[in-house]
Amino acid sequence: MVETNIEWPWQYNFPPFFTLQLNPETRAKQFQAWKNLILDYCKKGKLYIIDVRESSHIALFNNSNINRKLDQSVIISILSELQRTGHAAPVDKSKQRWEIYWHTLDEWANMIYDCISSRGLQNSVLTLYELSQGEDVQNEEFYGIQHEVLVKALQILEKDRKCELILSDSDEGVKFF
Amino acid sequence: MNRFKYASPLLIDNENTLLCENNVRLYDGEVKTNFEGGELIITTHRILWGRPGAIARGETCLALMHELIVYIEEETPSAFSFKRSRKILIHLSEHNDNDASKPISYSMYNFVKLSFRDGYSNNVLGTLSQCLQVRYWEAKLLPQIQDNAPQIKLRTGIIGIERSLQEKQKAADENLNTAFQDLSKLMSMAKDMVKLANAISTKIKDKQGDITEDETIRFKSYLMSLGIDDPVTRDGYKSSNQYYKGVAKELSDFLYKYIEDMGGMMTLTDVYCRINRARGLELLSPEDILSACKLMESLQLPLKLFEFSSGVKVLQLSSLDSESIANATSLLIEDDGSISAEELGKKLGISITLAKERLLTAEKYGKCCRDDSIEGLRFYSNLFLTKEE
Known part of the structure; x- marks a missing residue:
């Protein structure tokens, strides 16, 4: 509630x-x-x-x-x-x-990628937890984003070859390019 | 002789034995037959002949129905005859009953003779002719007198009560049945009447020139009062057109003031009641009123027929159109902020149906919006469209 x-x-x-x-x-x-x-x-x-x-x-x-x-x-x-x-x-x-999605998935994806590139985190691997709950993103719009929504947004980025999702093990992560 | 049949000597209903003679011979016309020395019994319905003892044993015997007998006479014995033998001549009517099994299937005579070798022991001739006069065989079976023995009613306990209830129900059922029997009779009659009416109306149609307008109308009103669709109304529209025009004019003259007072609209049911209340006699049928209302617009009268999309038909002022209704209604809603059909009806002094139609019209023009809750349907000013964000 x-x-x-x-x-x-x-x-x-x-x-x-x-x-x-x-x-x-x-x-x-x-x-x-x-x-x-x-x-x-x-x-x-x-x-x-x-x-x-x-x-x-x-x-x-x-x-x-x-x-x-x-x-x-x-x-x-x-x-x-x-x-x-x-x-x-x-x-x-x-x-x-x-x-x-009060921001559409495309908007979420762009927001996340902008944030990553502004911090120069390309080519690094982040866990999904870090991305949504980490201290670094506390002031970002997508702070606290729900897991499913986050995954869907990242999948859009993945399609554009801007990141790669690693969902195989329990430690889910993403690598940005 | 071919009128004789094989039959059982057992007496049929209401049949009584009148007399019995022995040693009787049957003649087929003038010809002697082998049926001799038998027993003859005359009953109220037929003449039976059997071999001695056969009738008493209930064996099959010969029977001649009385209804075939035309008349009887006694043959006068010749002057030289010293025998006691007496003969009775029985003249018979024609008959075509070919299939029954008969002792003699063909005969060229239309009479038979009964020869009583030993004379009569009874007054055969008198009895027979009396029997033929009374014509017992035609007497219908008297209805059996009902058993009037007082029935002892069991009134003990619940069963007694139940029984009396059942009896009451049964009586009611019977009443209903008889009532509906009459009704169905009426229905079947109605069919004939409709047929008759149709026949007459086609006649009228054919001879339209010969019959005056007034007569046609009067006849039509008769049919209408019987609740019968009059084909003349539809097919012979030409002749009734004038009539409808008159009705239309009367309606608009009479109702204009009321409709104006009521906000410009009146349902057709109200129209029907008002005009007929005003007329008192010579009432108009709904059909006639509807036909007359349809003409109003073409006659350029101040009223016209209008049908809402829901199918409700009203008479309204010609000056009124849906948009002005919608505007007027929305102004009323603005006064209160919101309104229900009942409230609007009260406010304008119109029926709820009509009030609802007005609101729905206003809604259609986007002048109001609905609020459908458990408290009922209310309409509000359409702030969605009018209020700026």
Whole structure:
């Protein structure tokens, strides 16, 4: 449970925000507001995974002040929209667990590589733990990044021949070029 | 003689033995047959002839049904005859019963003779002719008198109660059945009536020139009051067009003020009730009202028929269109911030159905947005579109 002092947008206290709007124009606006809010919320709370089944326990989807909840099917369709822009991906086939990327994987990959090259760490090997939890990266945006997300970001770099992942033993590491 | 059949001497229902004679010979017309010296029994239904003792034993014998007998007469014995023998001539009607097994299958005579060698011991002729007059065989079986013995009702314990309940149920069932029997009778009648109505209306159609407009309309209203679709209405639209135009004009004259007061709309059900309440007599059928409303727009009347996407039909002011409805509705919502169909209905004095249609129209134009919660469906001003980020 992430407790954050997020500044809720005005929509959050507007009851129709929690009902799927039928007018296409209205719905587009509604979804846009939701997408922004979800990414903002996850970013502030460092939330990488959203489980739709637990949506009623997440303040984001359940505004107890006005007693409104967002329907799970609506959540899934909003997350599917986020998926289209690379900001989310379902973990399971039933689309109940979602990884949320408030930075897209490409953005994460670039961020990590920029950091590495600025520190001149090319051609050196780092463990994934060092990369995400190490003291050196404490001030970086990707500090505390979730393991799965990190691996996916590094895989993108690997495709560009900018690093090589070593996932064989228990000590997972990465070598940057 | 071919009218005789083989039959069992056992008496059939309601049959009684009238008399019995011995030593009787049968003649086929004038010709003697081998059936001689037998027993003759006359019952209320037939004449039976059998070999001596055969009838008593219940063996098959010859039978002649009374219904075949045309008339009977006694043959006057010749002056020289000293015998006691008496003969009775029985004239018989034609019959075509060929398949039954008969002692003699073909005969050229239409009469038989019964020869009583020893004379009669009874008044054969009188009894027989009386029997033929009464025509017992035609008497129907009397319905059996119902057993009126008082039934002892078991009223002991639960079973007793259950039984009486069952009886009540059974009685109710029977009532229902008879009721529906009548109904089905009515239905079958209705079919004929529809057929008749159709026939008449086609006639009217064929002779449209001969029958005045008024008569056509009156006849149509008869049919309508029977709840029968009148083909004249649809096919002969030309003749009813004038009528609908009149109705349309009346509707708009009468309802314009009300509809204006009610926010510019009225459902067709309300229209139907209002106009018929106002008329009192000579009521309009829903069909006629609908047809008349359809004409309104082409007649350039101040009212017109409008159908919401949900299928609800209303009469509304011609000046009104969906967008102005949406705008007016959104202004109302802005007053309160949010509104439900019930509240809007109360506010405008219109039905909830109509209020909901207005809100949905407003939603379609993006003038409001919905909030569907356990408290019900409410509509809010569309801040999504109007409020700047």
